[in-house]
Amino acid sequence: MSNEALSGREETLDPVVRDRVSRQSGVLPRAKHLLWTLLPPLVFFGLFVGFLYLVSYVFLTPERQFLLPPPHEVVDSGLLNGRNLREQLDALWDTTQVAAIGLAIAFAIGSLLAILMSQAKWIERSLYPYAVIVQVTPILAIVPLIALWFGYDIQARVVVCVLISVFPIITNTLFGLLTVDSNLHDLLTLHRAGRLKRLFKLQLPNAVPGIFIGLRVSAGLSVIGAIVGEFFFRQGTPGLGRLLDLYRARLQSDLLMSTLLFCCLLGIAVFTIVGFVGRMLTRSWFEESGR
Amino acid sequence: MNAHVETAALHGRTPDPGEEVLAFRGAGKVFPDGTEAVRDVSFSLRRGEFLSVVGPSGCGKSTLLRMASGLGPHTSGEVVRHVDNLGYVFQDATLLPWRTVRRNVELLAELEGLSRDERRAVAQEAISLVGLSGFENHYPKALSGGMRMRVSLARSLTTKPPLFLFDEPFGALDEITRGTLNEELMRLFDSEQFGAIFITHSINEAVYLASRVLVMSPRPGWIVAGFDVPFPYPRSPELRFDPAFAQLAGEVSQALRKSHQ
Numbered sequence: 001m002s003n004e005a006l007s008g009r010e011e012t013l014d015p016v017v018r019d020r021v022s023r024q025s026g027v028l029p030r031a032k033h034l035l036w037t038l039l040p041p042l043v044f045f046g047l048f049v050g051f052l053y054l055v056s057y058v059f060l061t062p063e064r065q066f067l068l069p070p071p072h073e074v075v076d077s078g079l080l081n082g083r084n085l086r087e088q089l090d091a092l093w094d095t096t097q098v099a100a101i102g103l104a105i106a107f108a109i110g111s112l113l114a115i116l117m118s119q120a121k122w123i124e125r126s127l128y129p130y131a132v133i134v135q136v137t138p139i140l141a142i143v144p145l146i147a148l149w150f151g152y153d154i155q156a157r158v159v160v161c162v163l164i165s166v167f168p169i170i171t172n173t174l175f176g177l178l179t180v181d182s183n184l185h186d187l188l189t190l191h192r193a194g195r196l197k198r199l200f201k202l203q204l205p206n207a208v209p210g211i212f213i214g215l216r217v218s219a220g221l222s223v224i225g226a227i228v229g230e231f232f233f234r235q236g237t238p239g240l241g242r243l244l245d246l247y248r249a250r251l252q253s254d255l256l257m258s259t260l261l262f263c264c265l266l267g268i269a270v271f272t273i274v275g276f277v278g279r280m281l282t283r284s285w286f287e288e289s290g291r
Numbered sequence: 292m293n294a295h296v297e298t299a300a301l302h303g304r305t306p307d308p309g310e311e312v313l314a315f316r317g318a319g320k321v322f323p324d325g326t327e328a329v330r331d332v333s334f335s336l337r338r339g340e341f342l343s344v345v346g347p348s349g350c351g352k353s354t355l356l357r358m359a360s361g362l363g364p365h366t367s368g369e370v371v372r373h374v375d376n377l378g379y380v381f382q383d384a385t386l387l388p389w390r391t392v393r394r395n396v397e398l399l400a401e402l403e404g405l406s407r408d409e410r411r412a413v414a415q416e417a418i419s420l421v422g423l424s425g426f427e428n429h430y431p432k433a434l435s436g437g438m439r440m441r442v443s444l445a446r447s448l449t450t451k452p453p454l455f456l457f458d459e460p461f462g463a464l465d466e467i468t469r470g471t472l473n474e475e476l477m478r479l480f481d482s483e484q485f486g487a488i489f490i491t492h493s494i495n496e497a498v499y500l501a502s503r504v505l506v507m508s509p510r511p512g513w514i515v516a517g518f519d520v521p522f523p524y525p526r527s528p529e530l531r532f533d534p535a536f537a538q539l540a541g542e543v544s545q546a547l548r549k550s551h552q
Contacts (some may be wrong), residue, residue, distance in 0.1 A: 183385040186362050190379055191402040201398070205389045285389045285430045 069254040078258020088243060088255075092262050095239035098154060099219075099226035099270065102161020106218055109162065110169030111211065117170075118177035118203060119195065135167040139225075143232045152235040160229035165218035172214030176207025209286050212278025219270040227263055240266070305453050306373055308339040312454045312486040313359055317368035319511075320354055327511040328354040331368065334505065334514070338453050339484040343497035345547060346507030352490040355512065356456045359488060378447035378455040378485070382462060384439035386431045386446075392418065393427040396445045403450065417445040421475065437468035441475075448479070455487040462492060473499060474528060481525045494547065498540045499531060506543060508550040516546035 049071050056070040079085055113131065117124035139160055150156040180202045188198055230241025238246070240263050247256040306312050313336040320329040328351040336342055346352050357363030358370055360379055386395045396414040405413070418424055421441040431439055440460060447455070461469045473496060480487060480500075491497050497504050498520055506516040518539060522530055530536050 181383075181385055183381045183383065184387070186381075187379065187385065187399075188402065189362060190360060190377065191399055193402050197402060201401070202387070205387065208389070282389075285432060287388065287432045 066251060066253055069257070074254045074257045074261075077254045078261070084255060084258075088240075088259055088262055091238055091240045091243045091259070092266060094237045095223070095226045095230075095241065095263075096266060098157045098229070098239060099161060099222045099266070102158045102225055103165060103215075103219055103222040103270075105158065106162045106166040106222065107169055107215065110166045110214070110218075111173045114170050114173035114177060114207075115199065115204075117174055118199075124174070131167055131170050134163055139164060139228065147233070152233045154236050156233040157226060157229035157239075160233075161222045161225035164225035164228075165221040168214040168217040168221070169211070170214075172210040172217075173207050176210030177203040180206045209278070209282050212274065212282070216271055216274045216278065219274045220267050223263070223267045223270055305376075306338050308484045309337055310373070311335055311337050312373050313488075314371045315359070315368070316371070318358060318365045318370050319367040320351070320358055320363070321366045329358065329365075330511040330513045332512075332514055333368075334517075336454075336486045336488065338486045341480055341487045341489065341500055341502045343489045343491060343501035343504045344507060345491060345494055345497045345504065345543065346512060347509050347547070347551065348492070350507045350509050351512030352507060353458050355507075356458050356488060356490060360456055372454070374452070374454050376450050376452045376454075378450065378452035380443055380447055380455070380457045380460045382459050384431070384436075384443040386439060386442055388431050391428050391430055392423060392434070392442050395431070395442055396449060398446060400449050413449045414445075417448040420448060420479065421445045435468075437464050437472060440464065440472060444476070444479075448483075451483070453485050455485045457487065457489040457491075459490050459492065461496070469493075469496070470528065476500065477524065477526055494540050494543050495531065498536060498543060499526065504543055506546045506550060515550040516543075518543055518546075 052068065052071050056065060056068050060068060077084060078088070113127060117127055142163070146156050146159050150159055177199075184202055185198070188202065193201070226239065227241040227244070230239050231245060234242055240259055243259050244256060244263075247253070247259060315332045315334050318329070318332050319327070321327045332355065334342070344352050344355065354363060356379075358365045359372065360377060361370075361372070364370075387398065390398070393411075393414055396417055397410040400410040400413050415427075418427060421444050423438065423441050423445065426434070426438065431442070434442070443460070461472050464472065477500060489497070489500055498518075501520050502524075504518045504520060505514050506518075507513065508515045520539065522533075522536070
């Protein structure tokens with residue numbers, strides 16, 4: 001899962017960087033630090049663009065250049081042409097809505113299921129296998145059923161989103177709910193606290209960091225779901241997925257690539273926003289253990 | 292409340308100093324897997340009495356406290372507790388990391404359904420009792436181990452329990468912090484006059500705090516010796532250098548060593 005890889009890498013870098021910042025105070029080191037964070041990916045970006053030009057102009061014969069148009073043409077027709085840009089932005093908005101609705105529903109269903117499962121071992125045992133089944137079944141295999149039940153419109157795409165992104169929310173929330181210090185449970189037992197008090201005063205707050213880890217993975221997945229869903233369900237306004245398919249059919253690889261860029265941007269944006277909200281909510285108290 | 296622990300009727304009133312708060316009568320505990328943890332323990336604890344229990348690791352000291360609180364009921368004999376309201380202080384501070392010091396201390400009052408203002412008041416009083424005024428809005432992660440333990444103490448003080456159970460609360464702290472907290476606990480005991488069972492590895496700590504010291508044998512734990520500690524409260528830290536103190540600590544140490552053989 002590419003999103004997990006991304007989050008893992010981000011987290012291994014972060015504390016080191018923070019540490020370095022806290023040790024060297026002042027403006028100059030901070031600027032230097034910023035440079036060192038930005039420079040490597042920028043250099044890599046430059047090399048990558050250079051490679052694209054190399055392939056486009058040197059390796060490909062002119063009649064085959066449409067396979068990999070040079071980057072400036074992608075920018076030119078994909079981002080600077082008003083009509084094309086408009087088309088892609090509309091699609092981006094549509095996909096964003098589907099992903100957001102899907103993620104919201106997955107969050108509601110996932111956390112409720114996790115709360116249910118946390119209440120008794122037998123509930124967890126009864127429900128968990130089905131959560132796993134939902135996770136491991138290829139979406140492609142359920143497409144006909146979804147089509148039958150929900151039609152080919154936006155509902156079907158939202159369902160795909162939910163199915164694809166619900167599992168990480170369930171597991172991470174459940175983990176948070178079940179890893180409360182047993183002494184704290186004892187303390188609440190001594191003071192005759194019932195299930196609700198346990199849930200609201202201990203388990204849910206304890207689960208918040210986990211919920212956001214799950215949400216961050218799910219956020220990326222919901223974008224994937226929203227785009228993939230469109231390859232199957234094509235009614236209603238077109239989103240990024242349908243646009244990709246359209247440009248592929250027309251062999252417009254420049255637009256194909258610029259749309260791909262929007263897909264990435266959406267994924268990164270959703271991932272970053274969820275991560276940011278999570279950090280804001282827990283940074284006052286949450287302690288990541290050191291490495 | 293656990294059905295296995297008989298809570299004797301006191302008509303809802305708190306026992307006065309000198310009255311019995313807890314009694315073990317031949318109480319024992321065998322875990323479901325057949326391990327016998329505690330065997331035939333008998334003692335009585337009155338309000339204003341401080342009972343230290345020392346013993347080797349794994350001898351069932353913590354099990355004894357769980358039996359006393361009803362969290363881990365006994366399987367034989369009798370445990371009679373005359374109070375509902377007891378303070379339990381764990382090995383770790385066991386705080387809620389997402390709550391500030393004040394909100395942590397308010398937790399029990401919150402569970403008991405006190406109003407916001409009442410909670411504030413009891414929490415403030417307890418916080419100043421343990422010397423943490425000024426740290427109300429700190430999160431646990433910003434506190435040292437000793438300060439976290441003070442928060443934990445403050446939290447249990449809010450309900451003014453006539454019975455306190457301490458499960459090696461200062462075991463993880465450095466010697467200096469431990470000494471300071473010993474004196475503070477001594478001061479609290481002297482003013483609140485609760486009944487206390489204090490589990491510890493440290494003979495020095497046990498004798499310094501207690502009015503009576505019980506020595507437990509290795510598993511299955513039973514009481515091999517009991518010592519009355521005659522020094523009057525409040526005790527000063529200098530007591531630890533008193534020859535009489537050293538003599539008593541030596542006797543406890545000897546009893547402990549004998550229990551190993």
